[in-house]
Amino acid sequence: MMLTRGRARFGVLVPFTNTNLEPDMALLCPEGVSLHVARLGGYDQDEIPDAAQMHGLGAADLDEPLRLLQGVRPDVILYGCTSATLTHGLAFDRALAERIRAESGARTVTAAGALVHALKVLNVDRIGFASPYVAAINDMATGFLSEAGIQTVARSDVEGELDNYGQGELDPDAVFELGLAADHADAQAVVLSCTDMRSVEVITRLEQALGKPVITSNQAMMFQAMQLCGIELGASKYASGYGQIMEGVGHGV
Template sequence: MRYLSRGTARIGVLVPFTNTNLEADMALMRPQGVSFHYARLGGYDRDEIPDEKQMAGLGASDLDEPLALLLGVRPDVVMYGCTSATLTHGPQFDADLSRKITDLSGAATVTAAGALVFALKALGATRIGFASPYVPKINDDAVAFLQSCGVTTLHRSEVMGTLDNYSQGELTPQKVFDLGRAADHPDAQAIVLSCTDMRSVEIIDRLEAELGKPVITSNQAMLFQALHHLGLGYADGFGNLFTSLERGTA
């Protein structure tokens, strides 16, 4: 059968301008017939540490120009591709941003932070291990965000030292695997790897095999929720989350 490069659905993605992994992850996971279209987000200094102040500033930055450019392709779904930008503001901000993008675009909207919650609810997971490349304060914000959505973090792992906007994306898959494994807890029902610029998608299957539980990543969760909006199934790997969608259990 001829492989379809487009024609089923178009997904527009708003991606931070220093992010080098979100697009690559979507290329890896792209379902047949679904095309991805990107616009870059500014609103932060690439040479500064991506701490809670910088990420909160990104979340509050003006989306009018990048969103207007993205709407030129008439997307069926729009993804907001930064997890920490709304984690730092809280669930209400995240929901309001999603509604704003939908109102302006007419498309279903998926935020990275909201997609993590959506994926965990789809799996029925309320107790997790959490890992990210963030500074500790953003991890605090993330744990609080998830807790307010009914998800308890039993254990978390963090990187040693402080990573800049490029170092987060330069973590090797092995380092991401080790970070995820260190986040596990005997009572955790799933592991969350948060950050759209961390190379998590490449190690999902390996980490699930190691830990015997689902692994949820920001980019995987965004695609999962987008496919849910589109009514499309998915069966080509990248974790138990997509398997649940294909079985119709999500």
Template sequence: MTAPRTLARIGVLVPFTNTNLEPDLELMRPPGTTLHFQRLGGYDVDEIPGAEQMAGLGAADIGHDLRMIAGVRPAAVLYGCTSATLTHGPAFDADLAARIKAGSGALSLTAAGSLVAAIHALEATRVGFSSPYVGEINDQAVEFLARNVVETVARADIGRELGNYGQGELTPDEVFDLACRADHPTAQAIVLSCTDMRSVEAVGRIEAALGKPVVTSNQAMMFCLMRALNLPRHDRLPGRLFDRL
């Protein structure tokens, strides 16, 4: 029997070196939906992805990319880079989502905005934070969360500069260790930021070890998408967050 493809077409804008957003979203994809990806350029693959490079990606002209993704007539378009917008702040993130909606005619969700929405859905106000970013972007991420009424009570940096491919090459075991280092007795949730980090695969293990919900960039986008489109739950959704659907 042929599976239906009638619930929703989901467009995704993804940095061209990202190797993990697509498999993560496919893992979590609700039955009856389809995923359609458009890759974003506008940055140098050989540079360390620092704040300037990521801010440049967020500010890049995506008019062509929106025209391409609009061709599938998506119900929603996801902007799949967290650091590209959090480096600019909440107002920029919200404005980009509005521009994507205007350019695609679809519901628009950003990774950074979804991360905050997921934390709020868990009713958490204090979090432990970790990512594979360079320290400067982590500073901006903590500020981004603070401006959305989320206090970072502990933070774990990766401890070395990772290139554009290095972030995606971290193993789930390394992500688990990073998350555990970000824990704190007063943290109500653990936040793992980056759409190219293999966090989704580690969510269950982290939650079992720490006894706290985990929020990741890719998981948060799927949560917000499913909530907005009223898509049905299924058995491949990682973490306590999806109990809030």
């Protein structure tokens, strides 16, 4: 019988139009961990999620969703939007994590910070980068990673500009092709950034095609949250099968 609670509680802050983070967390979640979600506003659902919109989300008031989420006394809180802090920079991302931790008493993971953490664990400093973002946000994202000591040697952008729902509606085959296009001989890993892109479903397929690790926003958040709670990697079928990093490959965990 699957153990659905009792080991840890993960609280998740998710943008209100995001439809894929919660299903991904359910796929990735190890036995005994329960998920508890609060939704975030601070942007216009009918506008293209450009740098200004995502900058606004990152700066939005968290008091009410954070207060409600604290009602379940989570062990870890995951801030589930990558571009919201990528557009502000590395110092902002770290300050936001510290603020959530101070206000909630819970250990805290941000999506952007989790990407950096996963790459550091794998000793990766050269990547291929792909996302459904507008080009300006991708510029900010690669700058954010550069601040953290990670060089983007190749990048794959989507054609045109996807709206808030278009990002989540990219099917796994389209995400797979986006990841393939981001690869480069000098890249040690490929990063698929965005908590609303269906990246988790193609991790294993893409790793097999590329012969290198693939890191996604939601996978990286779950990996770091599991580490913070001392949950053994690869010990549960519910958290395994989603990339080398979740199996403890290449980092001695």
